[in-house]
Amino acid sequence: MSHYALFPLTLGQILREYAITELHLTLNAGKWNYDNWGHPHEAGVGTGAELWAWMGVSEVTTVDERWSGLRNALSGLFCASLGSLDTRRTLSPTVAFPLSGSTPTFAPHELRHASLPSENVCTENLTPFLKLLPCKSHAGLAALLNPQKVFDADWHGMGIHVIWKEDAGVELKLTLQAVFNPVRTSAGKRRDWNLQSLFDRTIERPCPVANSSSVTVILPEEEDHKITPENPTYADGLAIYGLSSSSNFTIPLNIGMHWPSEHSFHYPLPPLTPVAPLSVKRTIHGTTQTRGVLSVSVTNNSPQELLAGYLEMMPALLTLWMHTLKVEINSQLRSDLLSGLKYHPPSLQSNDRLSPSMLQAVLTIPPKTTLKISMEVNKAFLKYTEHPPDAMRGWDLPGAVFFPLPQLSHDTCSSCDWERIYTPTLLVDLPTPDFSMPYNVIILSCTLMTLIFGSIFNLLTRKWVVVEIQE
């Protein structure tokens, strides 16, 4: 028996049924531009769908059974193709994805992580997401989430985070992040914005069951901007609008900002200084369909030495060759900067499928330098049944993950407080067969068989006679 008030029943049932201690699901579209946008509020911004869950080991059902049930239940709930996050995608990278709540003591816990970079996020995912909120999209801040406007943003993503805390119970966090570009949508190339122009909606009424809801605006450093309504709480370069029923803001509330003295907005010219401490570029090159080189270049933008974990979760579509792994700075080999290398090659599962390979290493990146890692890869030749209907598009590979590690020296440094960084996804072109091949093979081999049979049979049964030619 279970009673739900504010916690959504539909999600609660799933968590109970599969005994999930911690769950994170993110559905994102586009690639997060760390260099220009800095770090997101929620670290999980990898393109496509990413799901990871911590589950206690029990004797009744195995963790893998529950993981598969969880995937299917969530894909039903959110209308996403999470069902395809099967053993070909699932790994357990415990260092990069630790428990964020309390560490349970009642049972040993295991992690399952999978990502699907080719997942397209759209309205059918947003609607069930909004239904998890007590006031849905009828009141409160969620009323702003107009799908037409949100999905027009430069980047958008939603996340469901369930965290178990020993003293507080289960905590559910629903997040929706989007990056809007008012300059792109405005006719006069101005950067003025307000809620009405961004979302086509204003905040009509607060959600009556919300304890607090607030809008925070980060104020730009230049002075010539104006913010409306004009009486927010200022704190530390932020303007905060509290939306409780006792607040003195007029409803509907349409927060906005404008630059009265600026005629049109000009983008600052490059070179720009990246906002995030790390900039990562990851590419795959090589001209053939069977081999290639995966190269990652990591730049440390901060004046301190950085220690970063590097995690590569590669589906068995690519085989990484560890002996070709090279770490270079300015074309000079620097193998000493890569340590703690762990590599799990793809292993054959019971269902005749290959699990992904996992590469985990610690990188020491000197200040203001670019580290280049490269390794050779082999591209798999798939069975013809494993190809998707649109095989010619290529295969999406999930992005690599860089995550902070505790610094060796205990100096307090401002640039060390960074979170998980996802690189953009890659598209790889695998050798694609001609799909009429099976019938061609049948016809060809039949013809060959018939030829051989016919000639031998004729030789054995032919009757030789002498024909006299009348001259």
Add this chain to the structure above:
Amino acid sequence: MNSATFANTGSGFKDPRKLSFERDWIRRTVLASYWIVIILAFPFWWHLTSIERLALPTSQIRLQVQKNIIFPIAVHFDASITEQNPNLNSRVQTLLRDSAINEPGRWKGVDLRLQDRNDEASNLYTVALGEQTSIAHSRHLRVNKTDAQSATRLSSILSDLIAPPESSTSHSQRVVQYSNHYRLAFTLLNEGAAPNRFVETWDVQAALAEFIFPLISRLSILHNFTVESQVQYYAPLAFEPKRLTFGDTEASGLTQEDLTVFVNSAEWTLASSVSNDPVLHFVLFAPSETHSPMSIIDSEGRPTNQYSFLLPQWGSIFILNNEFNSSSLHLSYNDLKPVFCNFATQLAALLGVPPVPLGLSMEESSILSDWQLDALLRRRAFQNVQGSQDTLHSIVKLVDQINNMPVGQVVRDDVLDALASLHEAYRTAIASPALALRWSSRALSMASRAFFNPGMLALLYFPAEHKYAVYTPLFASISVPLVVALIRDFMAWRRGSQDDGRR
């Protein structure tokens, strides 16, 4: 002759007829060995490419389908009644027999006997004289003096208790399909959530403990239940209710048509997809300020005093019309009493619990008498047996009709298991309806599992024509020289034998 001249020209060629392999019998042996290999290989090929179709126990299924589950019931009239009216027994018996002939559907599976002696069998029902006509403790009925005199009255009470009438088709469609496990979802739906005009909390646990749990613990012999509750805000209706005006007060009314589309499944998130168990929904609907008070109106547009309605096989809805005062964000146990009393009745109706016959009262404050429970057990077991018989029959028919349908070991095992369970259900029906129900439910689930086995669909989409398309390029081109050689040799042999005959 020709060859002789050829040989005589002295060109060094041998006469072809003299070549060692150019003998008729060698050629014929070669040809025959080809054909023998083909004929021998044919059964192997046939076996390797055919679909696995295990034989189903068809005759057994036909036999079981004709059988029916019978529950013998013995009713004993206490001496206090039969003393005054000695031939009451036989008269009630005749009346009951008439009723069984007139309404065969209602009495199906029930074999009612009136017993003279009172042996302490477990499934014996007793009737005795009492102060008033009422159902007493387990399987005991008290009748007052006037009722005890009339055989018609007695027989009608008994038949209502033992074989409750299926009043109409709508009634039988209201009852949900039998399942081992149900989810009961109690939802408090706020249509709007204007400040101070919504319900935030409710004493659902106390109300459930008082009204629902006693009922489901009595029914636990039939089903397992999972109970869930939730509170939702902003659950709009999919239609605009009719505005009603009475003098200076306004109200909204729901017509009969509105009730059928009341559930707005697009906007209300009532259930999740976590299990396949059927869900029964019980919705307490709090209308928004603009729609309040809300009532159900009859065909002439007048409001009725009904605030709840039942959706067949889905659940029940209660419209809350409490007048809110500013502090009533909470529904207390007292507020919920009428609601959950109603939900309990609706739950019983949805699960097919037969009502207490008119004019009868319950002596003890028990939720459900043993008479009702037994009648329900018998009906559910009977329905399950019928369902599994139908399913088994359909499997046999389907497999007969579609020659491409594979029948694997799993399907066969399930069918055999279902048959065995059916047999057990027939056997245990004599002693215990509860056991019979358990076996019948197992039979039904096994039969359905066999029917929906995904393996049976595997080859339906790969017809035999595909196989021929693959084999023709090989077989056609190989068989032509083989057949032609056979015919040619046969002709040559016939000509040869005719020549011999002429000679």
